[in-house]
Amino acid sequence: MVCLVMNFSGITQVEIHRESAVTGTLQIIARITPDNINISTSRIKLKTGNVTSNSALVHLSFANQVACEDSGPYHCIVTGEWVSNATLRLDILRKPSKPSLTLSRDIVEDNENRDDLPFICQGDVGFPAGNLVLDSNFTSNFYPNTTNNITISEETCRAYQKVTFYYAFSRDWHGKEIRCSAVNNQSLRQDEIPPFDKQLVEVVPASYCPNLERGQYYHPYNCTNFIDCVGGKVYVGVCPSNLCFGVYETSQCNYCTLTTCNTDIVDRVCNGSDAELVPYTSSRCSMYVNCTERLVRDCPQNECFDVLKKKCPSWFPFIPELNCSVTEYGIGSSATILCAVGDVRISSVIATVRPSNGGEIILFYVTGVLQPGVLNTSHTAKLTLSGTGPNQTLSLEIHRILCNQTGQYIINVNSNISGVINLTAMADVPVITVPNITNENGTLEIRCRGHVGTPAKQIFLEVQFYGNSTFQALPAENKTNTISNDCNNERETVFTIFAMSYWNNGTVRCSVRNDDNNILSSEQRMIIVVKSSVTFEPSKREAYIGDNDLSMTCKVSSHQNLRRVEIYFESSSLGTKEIIATVEPQLNVTYMKGIALSQAVFMKDNANVTIVFTYNLTCNDDGIYHCKAVGAANFTSSITLTMSSEPEAPTLTLSPWIEENKTTFADRMFRCAGMVGRPEGLMLVEANISGSFQRYDFPSVINNAQVNCTINQSYQFYYTFNMSWHGRDIRCAVKNARNNQTKWSLPKTIEVVSENYCVGKRNNPFYPHPFECTKLIGCNQDKISAINLCGPGLCFGVNQTTACTYCNNQNKDLICLPGARNY
Incomplete structure (x- = not known):
């Protein structure tokens, strides 16, 4: 976490407060003053802590892995001539884990399970607490009666939920699945599948007991359960732990180790058999298992299942289909x-x-x-x-x-x-829409609309060219749009065609194929192609901001029944669309302010119109210009105009504090500034650290502002210089986005003050800067405590003083002008 303070007057301290979202407590975890650093918790460590009178940079990190208690708002509070603060919220997340789903052992057709044998879905739902969701592959409307509780562990950021539910299943549920999913939107990405557990539902039919005497019988699906038939009704009994029902064909529970009793009776009965129907148990000869459907069934009238023929008695006929x-x-x-x-x-x-x-x-x-x-x-x-x-x-x-x-x-x-x-639903006869007249070499849109039935049939366009006797289908790649509405699949398909001369006098129709592969066709329409030409030419396709000599010419030829020429503009920056000029054959002219008519010639079905921009162009003139010929048909030609501006040479300002192995302060960064042109150019920094100027990627902050249709960019950067940089030059550069031409600032020399400058010096207020007489250095306990600039026109140490005075008061041996080096 980084707290950055800039341009703040009289800073005395910076405090970082933690407000725990779990415990609800507020704690001061760090206090940094210009003279002291105090961290009050072992969970936090300080990476950077610089505080001056008007800026601060505090960088904190966690010493170990984050914990639940670390979540919540963190406040950076700055105290000086006034008090200000900023807040950052930290959320600790944990993904849910796979839940467990336990089915009730009491699942009887149309009966809700007993209270002491509930369905249970339980598991970790993550943090912040998510929830468990129940659904099935049988119906989306699965809403059983539920009771649930959730326990949140603040120490481990874990939430545990247990859902107990009850439901009365119909026989249609047999063989379907129930799923329990752990859903937590905070800690799962959008493309992640929530963890889940799913179980198979096996429903005991209500018809199990009506033909049986009162007593206990085999459960059809689970040998640790049994069926208790009382008055023709089905009740489920549960054997005690580790016991199974019907061991050695007895009607009681016994130790499961005495038999090969599989928990799933169907698996036990069908295992190793390649027959579809197999006998269920010898204690009730009418019962058999359909291994394909995983269902336990009875032969009609309690007739015994034929073990040899693997079917019910022979009077039960088999018919392959209805x-x-x-x-x-x-x-x-x-x-x-x-x-x-x-x-x-x-x-x-x-x-x-x-x-x-x-x-x-x-x-x-x-x-x-x-x-x-x-x-x-x-x-x-x-x-x-x-x-x-x-x-x-x-x-x-x-x-x-x-x-x-x-x-x-x-x-x-x-x-x-x-x-x-x-x-199925049958298709209807489609409807066709065709323009009356089409321009040669232009685009022709034909729309086919109609009900294509259910399941959807194919809709296509057929064409019969002039002189041919048959229709042929247009290739599918000419389709540009298809919509589908309502139950009958009402569709509209747009076919886009490049109308060449051979389309003239051709015939088209829309067709749909129905279930019998018969063709349902629309009425036939004729295509009329005219040889009209519209061209739109500007004197420039790229113009510079400030130009005032741009002209545009629209030429129209062979345009049937030409009534007028319209010129309109779509602004790329403003998102607007407006007509800027309208010219009719009688030379009735309307145009917007700043547009003048230079030429307008109308003859029968022909026109030549030129307009001129009489004002200085701006970036708002960037966009698409259209010339539209209006007549028996409307045809348009368009051009795109791009407005540009040249960048200017940038200016470079060095940081006043350049100290060996010291990171540049946030309020005293290096700065490149200037106009980067339009389109936006690239501003960068070059250094001759290797002997020649090359691009050098310093850590930076970039701010843009549009001024007079160009981009004014401020590129601020910082660095930790060592002594190898001393005497090296840096400069700013701007590359033109259109032609990559580069403009540079004047180079400036990096002069690094040694970190040992103050070693052995007394704690006097200030000492002269070793390279710049307009600067002064403060020393404190052998370390540099400040590097400051004198005011405008002032130099430090004139006439051996320890203060900033007017530079023209120096003695004859000291040559010091504002900004000059002191050798």
Whole structure:
């Protein structure tokens, strides 16, 4: 941390105060006066501490790694003829670490988990404290009932949060994931992914118990749990620690070490089997596992699973796919998807949509012994089973199709019978927009607009050149802009064409391809190309500030129905756009102040107009000038005018205090100053330390100010000189940004006062400077305490005095003029 004070009168001390954001305490950690330095804490060390009567430079750094208590505001308070301060705030950040997510062991379809078996997300959320966020890959609207607490450790800048939550999962959640993320916007970069932990949700179906007697049964997914069936309802039981349920086919908890019980039952049952369907447990022969879907299921009517054939009894038919059709579809209308099921005993139906914009959504999931009638309904769709025997039909009615409802619909019966159909939105006939007349060798913009359907179809431009009998598609690279709005993908595509003579009398149309690859085409429009020419020529494309002889000439030829010529200006500095001259065939002329009409000749469809700037040009005249010919069509020619100015030779001012191994004071720096021109030139410093002048990059401070359309630059620099610099010259230089020509200041010699100058000298107020009689040196305890300048026209030590007096009072042996060396 650096506190820099300049041009402050009568400084007596500089104090650095720390206001801890953690403990809320205020502490003075450093006090520096011209005679004393006091650091009150071991956590801070002083790198630089210079304080004079009117300037100060205090540079502090931390002795060790920063800690939590180091955060908060730091104040630099300066005391002198008045009191002033500046504040710097330091924030200590810590990234969050990966949280841990523990799922409840009580996850039953449509039942909220028990209070004693909650879901838990916990972990370090960083500092300043972030928060834990819960989400899933099933729905973005995952907002469980939560209770949470957060603990902040001030010593380690660490915040620890624990979130306990409860939720009632539907069967649709099975196989989905929950994620717990630690989010801290203060300590993560924008491109960093928050640390997270995710777990798989496995939902015990509510239909597990209705056909079972009261008792305890295997948990379908976790052998350390069990299912307690009471009155047809499902309750989850938990074995004590290190115990598993059903060891050796017993209906009780026993030591897990006595069996190869995997925590995940599905993994245990399916491991090593290449079959899709495998038996679940011998204690209930109707149960089997679908290893592909990771689901535990029952054969209908509690029939035993056929171990040899790896399926339920043979009366359960297998049909590879459903025969589905759609009766009506279109954005804003309703659609009904009909699927012929046949003579199948239906135990489950899943209706899924894969929208054309990506993802997958389960509309309905129905299980059990299904009878004809409405199986399920929502505000957007209804699922119905009708008919019996060989004529069963499933119908999925979608109410008023929206954008995100177009796509692929999948009807799945009994997990192995599927039907697929696509819902799309049709394209419309596009509309074409073409200019009435186009200038030869100019740009021609043709716009195609219309609904291209969902999923989006291709929109393109076709052209039939004069004399040809067929249309051909324009290459796609001519497209310059495409917009897409609303559900039907309304698009506008702009085709930009270089209109050459062979486009004249050609015909164009916009076309869109629909699902059947048929072409929907707009009306046909003819292209009319005229041979018009507009040129705009200035006497100069680059002008200097102060010029007053700039002229511009606009020439128009073969311009059909020419009505007027407009000249307008776009300012690059002011951001304005204005007409500066308008000339009509009857020589009716309007122009702004400072512009005069030098020449205006109008003939039929031709013009020659010249304007002259009658004032001294400024930087505000920098920009783009346009000449626009207005007629049956409007054509424009443009030129860019750049305003320049030459830099001036800079001036160099040396620091009055140049002491061996002493850094230049902030209020007594070296200074290059001058006009660097327009565009802004480069100001630099050159030194002959190696025998010839070369660029030398001193630490510097640069300030710019625009004066009369050019840049007045002040280049202040500082350095720690050793005695090898004594007698070397430095100079300032400015390089012209346009042609790299350089202008230099007069060189000046670096004269370094030895750091041992005061050794052996008494603590007298002042001694003569060894090189400049207009300066004086103060000594204190063998060290240089000051190097000062005498006032204007004054010299030090005239007539052996120890004060500054008029230079013309010296004796004949002392030649001392203001600024001259004393040899």
